[in-house]
Amino acid sequence: MRTRLLLACLLALASFAAASAENPVVLIKTEKGDITVEVDLARAPVTAANFLRYVDGKLYDGSVFHRTVTLMNQPNDAVRIEVIQGGQLSDDKGFPPIAHETTATTGLRHLDGTISMARGIPGSATSSFFFCIGPQPELDLGGKRNPDGQGFAAFGRVVGGMDVVKAVHVLPAEGQSLKPPVKIISVRRIDR
Numbered sequence: 001m002r003t004r005l006l007l008a009c010l011l012a013l014a015s016f017a018a019a020s021a022e023n024p025v026v027l028i029k030t031e032k033g034d035i036t037v038e039v040d041l042a043r044a045p046v047t048a049a050n051f052l053r054y055v056d057g058k059l060y061d062g063s064v065f066h067r068t069v070t071l072m073n074q075p076n077d078a079v080r081i082e083v084i085q086g087g088q089l090s091d092d093k094g095f096p097p098i099a100h101e102t103t104a105t106t107g108l109r110h111l112d113g114t115i116s117m118a119r120g121i122p123g124s125a126t127s128s129f130f131f132c133i134g135p136q137p138e139l140d141l142g143g144k145r146n147p148d149g150q151g152f153a154a155f156g157r158v159v160g161g162m163d164v165v166k167a168v169h170v171l172p173a174e175g176q177s178l179k180p181p182v183k184i185i186s187v188r189r190i191d192r
Contacts, residue, residue, distance in 0.1 A: 133169050
């Protein structure tokens, strides 16, 4: 019995490692430093492919991180979160909205360093994305941050540069708007 359990665990780890090896890695160069992200194309295919088409089209180049949400700047929210948000493009520069992939569908959770798509109603996500600072379970399916309870579509994680994410998070802001915003110089796929 122990041997079977050990074998099952090893096979699961090998499967996870193989899936990770196939997932693209993206380098986000900002004026405050670099952030490296593993995009989980294996578990969040719709959301990850959407992000990657913006990356491959170089549409994020010159955009900004425009928003920081801290425990102190959301006085009217019963459920507080900590994130930074960027990549928002005008409607004429983007692609149509995508279907909403819940965290129950993908198995991904909003943990420290998770990258996820911003949205209004489910199925309205386009280009804007955010990074979690610390675990944010209220952003998962069933979480109470959004009244619809559908959560947000997580699609990857920071694998380098979390110090940059945290540094942006504490920059000066008026309300939740970074003043000034942090420029995204380029976003490109890179080799592992």
